[in-house]
Amino acid sequence: MDLDAKIAELKAAFEKDAATVPAEQLKSRYLGREGRVRDLFVLLKSVPPEQKGAAGQKLNGIKAEFERRVEELGRTKAVAAAAGALDLTLPGRAPEFGRRHPIYSTWDAIGRVFMKLGFDVVYGPEIETEANNFEALNIPLDHPARDGFDTFYVEPPYLVRSHTSPVQIRTLRSRKPPIRVIAPGKVFRPDKPDAGHSPMFHQVEGLLVGPGITFAHLKGVLDLFAKSMWGPATSIRFRPSYFPFTEPSAEVDVSCFICGAKGCPVCKGSGWVEILGSGMVHPRVLENCGIDPEANTGFAFGMGVERIAMLKYGIPDIRRFTENHFAFLKQF
Ligand code: DAH
Secondary structure, X not given: OOHHHHHHHHHHHHHHHHOOOOHHHHHHHHHOOOOHHHHHHHHHHHOOHHHHHHHHHHHHHHHHHHHHHHHHHHHHHHHHHHHHHOOOOOOOOOOOOOOOOHHHHHHXXXXXXXXXXXXXXXXXXXXXXXXHHOHHHOOOOOOHHHOOOOOEEOOOXXXXXXXXXXXXXXXXXXXXXXXXXXXXXXXXXXXXOEOOEOOEXXXXXXXXXXXXXXXXXXXXXXXXXXXXXXXXXXXXXXXXXXXXXXXXXXXXXXXXXXXXXXXXXXXXXXXXXXXEEEEEEOHHHHHHOOOOOOOOEEEEEEEEHHHHHXXXXXXXXXXXXXXXXXXXXXXO
């Protein structure tokens, strides 16, 4: 019996099968417990003892070679299968894009209107002094807003600002009239969270100061603002009000942009929704900042961004803005 001839024969058979037989079958056919390599090992018994060592080595060699070939074939097949799975006609999977939070897109929309009118955007710190947040704004010590329940205090004289109005003070002290700024930012109040209250929310403050500024200018600017935000059919109305830092003061309503002022749940049937507080800057505020109230007058206003966004998108609960629910945020 010629072992070499048998090995050569097996090799030829293996090569032939390798072209058509899947790697797994090839493995069991040649290398399995009843495979063809094993058949050759059985023949080893009849090899004369002095030749056994060399014959065994040859058989181990062929076994190792088949193992390597089977593994190689398996790998090539896997790559080919993966290539076959790549269907170039399938539609692509679109990546998820991030988007602007509804508060910031509302903030942007407000900012765009005033920037077109030449207002600069200025920012103030969220930690303020009691003096800037209250005193300089003519909010006396005994004013109810000074009560600990309405303001987060840090350590005297610092507090967390309860409105963006202190940015008026910073601006009046650092710029000379004519002054034309809006100041967007976060404000904080220790209110119990509910559908209409959040301990943090956003405001946009406005301030315009110069010689000869009148209430008519305030009306004109806010009317233009409302028409730019909600369309040319929008009108505004002023209701007398009180703020310590303005005199006279007014609350401003816009004709309901949800129902066209016909009456709906948003405007509670009245046709009007309140959007901001405003007024003529109190002479004492100008004086506190070193500006002569005889030479300059001005107006100011402050609006809540959440409120405007809620009205714009029909969002019934202010807490939605800070919950980070993906399904909610994806709508905008
Ligand atoms: N600071 C006021 C608030 O937080 C809003 C406000 C009212 C701002 C009248 C103003 C203003 O500038 O003139 O409720």
